């Protein structure tokens with residue numbers, strides 16, 4: 001299979017880059033190892049008591065400060081793919097009906113192959129050969145839009161200079177707990193934020209977000225320190241430990257029994273930001289580029305802006 005431009009990673013950065021290239025008349029192809037749109041804006045659907053319930057276990061909400069990103073958010077709202085979520089603040093938005101709503105809309109007009117993982121990148125004449133778990137792909141231009149550590153792995157041998165900035169990043173991990181309770185928790189607030197030393201950095205009543213279904217669902221995030229301490233434990237054990245931490249943080253006398261309890265480990269949840277070099281990198285001689293939140297800011301908006309910056313740099317080159 002051959003493409004003129006291949007983007008590896010169809011999260012917010014990769015899709016933003018692809019849409020900006022498509023708007024300029026190019027036809028990028030994308031591959032993503034995930035089964036569908038999500039990346040770190042994933043939503044997991046679970047059947048609870050016969051009802052279909054969705055949990056946002058990665059990013060919780062996003063804000064829009066840049067005018068161009070704010071316009072994109074307004075378009076997602078028009079399309080029914082995003083909505084304000086005042087519980088997290090006046091400027092907070094969430095995807096609808098799950099956090100990946102905007103990504104679904106973005107991906108819908110693009111050539112994305114889901115469930116395809118890039119393994120290695122090698123030069124073959126003036127083309128790149130991308131070995132994947134679904135066979136080889138060749139491309140003239142390759143844009144890598146995956147978390148920093150994974151970008152460094154892909155690029156280390158093929159382009160050591162380009163690999164240097166992602167290789168300098170250490171992302172904080174995050175254990176996320178997905179809990180549904182038999183009864184509503186008697187808490188007035190829909191979100192609890194932990195301070196620097198707290199075991200729980202964030203917990204939110206997922207059901208208070210629009211279109212999430214009626215069950216009493218919560219998503220609980222462990223702090224980076226707590227996540228590192230529990231990093232290699234089995235997820236069921238982690239879920240039980242963090243549920244206890246959440247109970248302490250909530251101040252409730254007791255928690256009702258859980259209807260559903262699961263945990264997900266994000267190894268590369270929140271990156272530091274690479275120093276210098278701008279919000280994206282493109283090497284015109286190699287025809288190889290990188291984008292991602294780690295080049296701008298560790299947020300949904302940062303990923304979108306980085307993807308756009310990569311498209312603009314490529315178009316200018």
Ligand SMILES: Cc1cc2nc3c(=O)[nH]c(=O)nc-3n(C[C@H](O)[C@H](O)[C@H](O)COP(=O)(O)OP(=O)(O)OC[C@H]3O[C@@H](n4cnc5c(N)ncnc54)[C@H](O)[C@@H]3O)c2cc1C
Pocket residue numbers: 008009010011012013014031032033034038039040041057058059060061062063116117118119145146147150174176221266268269270291292293294297298299300301302303
């Ligand atoms: C627990 C958690 C909480 C967060 N909370 C917030 C928040 O409240 N607000 C906020 O703004 N941001 C938050 N973020 C950060 C936000 O989710 C990210 O900044 C943003 O989604 C990053 O987008 P991206 O496209 O750069 O990376 P990703 O979303 O990670 O996308 C990368 C894509 O590349 C794919 N991929 C990786 N390797 C390969 C490979 N070898 N081959 C093919 N595909 C590959 C992945 O499947 C993925 O879809 C949170 C993140 C986490 C994990």
